[in-house]
Amino acid sequence: RFLSPEFIPPRGRTDPLKYYMERKDMIQRRKVFNIPEFYVGHVLAVTTADPCASDKSKRFVGICIQRGGKGLGATFVLRNVIEEQGVEICYELYSPRIQAIEVLKLEKRLDENLMYLRDALPEYSTFDVNMRPVPRMAHEEIPVNKLQVRMKPKPWSKRWERPKYNIKGIKFELPEHKMKAAQKWSQPWLEFDMLREYDTSKIEEKIRKELSEELEK
Amino acid sequence: MMPIWTKSGEKHAVTLLKVQDCHVLRYVSKEESGGKTAKLLVGGKNVSPFSKPESAHEIFKEAGVPRKQKVSTFNVTDDAIIKPGTPLYAAHFRPGQFVDVTAKTIGKGFQGVMKRWGFKGQPASHGQTKTHRRPGAISTNKAAKVYRGKKMPGKMGNIYRTSFGLKVWRINTKHDIIYVNGSVPGHTNCLVKVRDSKLPTYKDCNKNPPFPTFFADGDEELPEDLFDEEIFQFTEPSVTFA
Numbered sequence: 001r002f003l004s005p006e007f008i009p010p011r012g013r014t015d016p017l018k019y020y021m022e023r024k025d026m027i028q029r030r031k032v033f034n035i036p037e038f039y040v041g042h043v044l045a046v047t048t049a050d051p052c053a054s055d056k057s058k059r060f061v062g063i064c065i066q067r068g069g070k071g072l073g074a075t076f077v078l079r080n081v082i083e084e085q086g087v088e089i090c091y092e093l094y095s096p097r098i099q100a101i102e103v104l105k106l107e108k109r110l111d112e113n114l115m116y117l118r119d120a121l122p123e124y125s126t127f128d129v130n131m132r133p134v135p136r137m138a139h140e141e142i143p144v145n146k147l148q149v150r151m152k153p154k155p156w157s158k159r160w161e162r163p164k165y166n167i168k169g170i171k172f173e174l175p176e177h178k179m180k181a182a183q184k185w186s187q188p189w190l191e192f193d194m195l196r197e198y199d200t201s202k203i204e205e206k207i208r209k210e211l212s213e214e215l216e217k
Numbered sequence: 218m219m220p221i222w223t224k225s226g227e228k229h230a231v232t233l234l235k236v237q238d239c240h241v242l243r244y245v246s247k248e249e250s251g252g253k254t255a256k257l258l259v260g261g262k263n264v265s266p267f268s269k270p271e272s273a274h275e276i277f278k279e280a281g282v283p284r285k286q287k288v289s290t291f292n293v294t295d296d297a298i299i300k301p302g303t304p305l306y307a308a309h310f311r312p313g314q315f316v317d318v319t320a321k322t323i324g325k326g327f328q329g330v331m332k333r334w335g336f337k338g339q340p341a342s343h344g345q346t347k348t349h350r351r352p353g354a355i356s357t358n359k360a361a362k363v364y365r366g367k368k369m370p371g372k373m374g375n376i377y378r379t380s381f382g383l384k385v386w387r388i389n390t391k392h393d394i395i396y397v398n399g400s401v402p403g404h405t406n407c408l409v410k411v412r413d414s415k416l417p418t419y420k421d422c423n424k425n426p427p428f429p430t431f432f433a434d435g436d437e438e439l440p441e442d443l444f445d446e447e448i449f450q451f452t453e454p455s456v457t458f459a
Contacts, residue, residue: 015406022219033455049455057457094220099455099457
């Protein structure tokens with residue numbers, strides 16, 4: 001079952017009581033306001049309250065490129081290209097200014113961080129602002145889009161070909177010797193590093209139990 | 218530290234402070250201490266009694282309380298004296314109050330002059346010989362000496378510092394947690410001393426606080442969470458601007 005990534009506490013020496021208090025607040029907010037299940041790569045429409053807008057509310061449609069932060073400060077970044085200008089807005093999931101979050105298109109991608117869309121051709125980041133929500137077929141699996149994105153010519157904001165980013169969703173049209181040279185920065189010992197292991201299975205189970213109990217009340 | 222939102226949609230950062238087993242240990246009168254007001258010794262977190270000799274346990278035995286990790290003094294007026302042995306709770310403070318928080322800062326060890334005092338150092342290139350993070354000149358020719366208190370490298374951190382005028386946003390009476398605005402000196406889970414603010418702007422800010430303190434066995438029944446008026450509580454619907 002899906003557990004939102006901001007519920008899992010990070011590794012550290014903080015008192016678990018602090019995470020318990022944050023989770024209580026998060027559950028309170030979720031009871032009043034529905035935060036749908038979404039992953040990186042979904043197309044979302046977010047309506048926020050804004051004192052300066054003429055309707056006092058603003059609606060923004062975009063593809064979720066990153067989900068960051070833990071606890072109440074969890075954020076997600078939506079990207080869209082409006083009138084040939086790329087726009088990215090970082091929203092806080094638990095901010096009281098957000099009035100509605102709708103999932104327009106359910107679709108996972110090959111990576112968990114789509115920041116490379118900034119250096120991809122703009123057609124991959126454009127989404128129609130008045131898009132209709134695509135109906136979900138069966139309540140089973142979320143389809144994974146194995147799209148290989150084509151990039152603008154180099155220089156990019158980050159060297160996405162390096163193994164540190166571990167990106168599978170780009171169609172690299174670079175010459176072979178450049179791809180080989182990028183492998184020089186690979187760190188194959190990292191996956192065997194035991195100090196970096198953080199097994200979250202037991203923590204996740206406990207939190208899932210807590211969540212299901214609280215939300216049923 | 219946690220975010221907190223007001224009813225107008227603004228975000229503030231908040232530090233959580235837990236009141237863990239605080240008891241009043243001893244009353245020291247004005248004449249005994251030699252100061253201007255009477256003092257109350259208050260002890261913090263409970264700790265095992267086996268790591269200190271019996272002579273150190275006298276204060277705790279008199280008050281009838283297990284050994285505490287930290288003992289601090291509070292200057293108190295004569296009408297606020299509390300009997301030794303009473304427990305102190307987070308409900309002693311109310312949301313909307315202003316508070317000063319004292320703690321030992323994070324120890325950084327022996328540090329150079331750039332980190333400790335914020336000196337600019339010297340350029341990295343253009344002919345500098347072995348001089349990139351040094352203090353440079355330490356005095357003038359006419360002075361013919363180095364003044365006392367000259368900023369030089371030394372041990373940085375691990376000293377008591379106070380942040381003044383922090384607003385209390387929220388109090389949890391079940392777990393004894395105080396939500397205090399902004400950041401507080403010290404590392405996570407360090408011991409901290411919380412007092413009413415001494416700043417002149419907040420002199421008249423306390424509207425009917427529990428005086429001398431909040432007694433758990435008294436008649437008052439407080440709800441589990443006490444919020445400030447301006448906080449957005451998560452039980453309300455989303456903020457809209459009319």
